[in-house]
Amino acid sequence: MGHGVYALARVAVVVRAPAVLLWWPGLLAAGIGVLVPGLTGRTVGLSAGAALFVIAACVGCVARRGRYAALARDASRAGKAVILQDRLVTLRIWRRAHRWWLLLAFLAAVGSSFVLPTAGGLLMAGSALGQWGKALWLGRWEREHEALLWVRTEAAGRGGAAAKEVPGYLLTGTAAGDARPGGARGGGARAGRPRAGGARAGR
Template identity: 50%
Template structure:
């Protein structure tokens, strides 16, 4: 690839999705604890929500989760002419592209409290928890490769590129880098 282009961290995009889905799920589930007029009842809704949380976390962690390791094996070294996106810029871009989708998920989860309290919110939170676990898996991959995985935000998401472990402002796994 010739010329300068931008790269975004793979782990940051996974972690941003995890954070937003987790908090939207929590905020959507909390009002369900106060619902007393549901046809199924609060207890059944919460128990169904727990089951949905565990299943959603497992599915979002395991479903296509090995693709990060496969793509990391095929990753090429990033060129010196690339621009590495900041963690905040990557998070803002991810949110901007998906804000209406997230709003729709939140409204549906909140509205479903009238039928099955807490369940849909806990489902959304479970997806967020599974994605957070997946970001931890990406961190292990990055540490084992002794490099960070990047992807072009405007290109093919399957083409990972690799930089040194000190590149960028995010630690392995997408969290904030702790400076000592």
């Protein structure tokens, strides 16, 4: 896939990016909701919120897994010279691109508490948990195949790591980049330096 120097972002890091930014604001919104009686009352709100939490977590964890699996199965080895984007840079770019959407989601979750206390906040938190679950699933794939999944940054930026605009994933060895399988913080080579792709592709 492509020749020359190009930038790659870790697929699992892109998937994990919304998790923290939804989790803590979601819990905060739910906490605010506890203080608001709402039209339906706290008991009904908490029950509905718990159900939404579970549903959102399950849906977030399994959504588009077939697409991710297909892209991973057909992944090719990265080119001889690639720039591996730092984990924190990927998170920062995602946060900057979605900051207004996240703010509106938080305000909507708080506002919904006046009707159904805590439900909106727990929905946000459940969505975050689902993304964490999907990242862990990707991490299992990476460990089993002894390879890391990467995506071209310009493709992922248009709609996520499994968007229809993503033509495919690329593989490197597990020592590449600065994040462990699944996208968690870890050691390794720093981004921003051209590296030989696929030191151990695991294909």
